[in-house]
Amino acid sequence: MNLAEQPEQSAALSAQRLVESPTLARPTLVCLSHLRWGFVYQRPQHVMSRLAKDYDVIFFEEPVLAGDEPPRLEASSPADGIEVWVPRLPEGMSAQAINEAQRQLLDERLAQRLPGDLLLWYFTPMSLAFTDHLQAQVTVFDCMDELSAFMGAPAQLVDMERLLMARADVVFTGGVSLWEVKQRQHGNAHPVPSSVDIAHFAQARDAVVEPADQASIARPRLGFFGVIDERFDIELVDQVAALRPDWQIVLVGPVVKIDPQTLPRRPNIHYLGARQYAELPAYLSGWDVALMPFALNASTRFISPTKTPEYLAGGCPVVSTAIRDVVNGYGHSGAVFIADTPQAFVSAIEGALHLKGTPDFLKRVDAALEGMSWDNTSRFMKEQIECLR
Incomplete structure (x- = not known):
């Protein structure tokens, strides 16, 4: 079923039933990332591949704009428990149309899953533009870097981060100096420096x-x-x-x-x-x-x-x-x-x-x-999530 065949409202309601129905499946963790799974293997891949032992992880990447075919989701499974979803959208779409297409594609695909708890994990606040209708049991903001300081950062990123901070149940930061700033903006922020295998x-x-x-x-x-x-x-x-x-x-x-x-x-x-x-x-x-x-x-x-x-x-x-x-x-x-x-x-x-x-x-x-490992890092993050569920 494509975007034209199913009304957006129906898909959104079906996706929301994922969190409103009794738990019948492992929790679904939707990870919204500005970094692609196949780029440089770093924090997102290390953490998500370990959380996949307990959650069904959907790694939702930024869209690829090419050609003129109707919007679709390209799915792959690079590791056990991980599904990578890539929106494939036609060129020339406006920013609003891109967000609407991603919202509907995500809703449609989530509606096909068994009912269960929904967890949202944001690496980028910009993804809030097409996921703000989802009421997750736990919302995580993993603030790896101060993205607004990076070259080419969207002008609205600071405002989007402010909105995400208001919605997030827990905030992780990629280092201590970044935590010193973010902990003044959120009452449940934790410094979680990247670790090592x-x-x-x-x-x-x-x-x-x-x-x-x-x-x-x-x-x-x-x-x-x-x-x-x-x-x-x-x-x-x-x-x-x-x-x-x-x-x-x-x-x-x-x-x-x-x-x-x-x-x-x-x-x-x-x-x-x-x-x-x-x-x-x-x-x-x-x-x-x-x-x-x-x-x-x-x-x-x-x-x-x-x-x-x-x-x-x-x-x-x-x-x-x-x-x-x-x-x-x-x-x-x-x-x-x-x-x-x-x-x-x-x-x-x-x-x-x-x-x-x-x-x-x-x-x-x-x-x-001594004591450093991605296993320990991921275990700490999971403990914070479970305390909130």
Whole structure:
């Protein structure tokens, strides 16, 4: 049944019966995300794949606008208990029509499910525009980042976040500095910094087969994996490469929202592109120092980079700019070194080059990571939900 064949009101009423009927099925958790499941494997995928053990997770992505076919939902199941729903909409639709189409597509599909409790999990406040009619048993706002500070953020995002804050039963933040702001806006906010799959990245501590595109690169190697966007300090990387042309800088990840032509081009800077999550330990194993060259600007003011514990779990020393959550969380660990200028970055790297794999360094790393795991993080989040059900 397509959009034209079923009135929107009927679909909405059917979807609402999901929360009004007696519980006959596992709770349905609809996760509304601005990040795609198949993009970079990070917090949304880690958390949702673990919550899927107890809830039926529907990962609802932002729409894809292409062609002129009628609106439809494309569904896939990338992991047990996870369904990814992608709205496919024709080009040229207005913002209001896009929201109306998403609302109806979601209602229709939810109405086909067995009655049961409905949970809503927002990674983006913008999704409230087509879900504000749903009365979930629990509404979660997982505020990973201060999205309004990111390049290309919608003008109405701040207002939408204010509305979501008023509706949310619980708010999680991606780091402590962001929590310090959001806890003044919501009485049930919790700092939940992104965690790490230690066993996965600890593979980098052992001898592994070098990826072919990295094997031929000389050493010492300084590495970065992650999204290369407006948060990345292009000038810092360029100047470090210029100061030490004998060092090789390996950058693994997609280039997003910035012109690739603006990236520095030097013989000792190597752009390897995006790689799968499963491949990252093999790259990390071949680095002598891991880098976090983030620019200090509005888009990085509240970030708490997931890659900090991932690098450390792989047994690699880290040199970072002065990101507040990194300084406060790891600055005294003896495993992460903070520098703000190209010259200071070079000095910090020089001091870190001899640390990788040494027993004392690994002891400091393990102490810094003690108790951290995505299992523990997801368990805490689930406990907050269950307390509200």
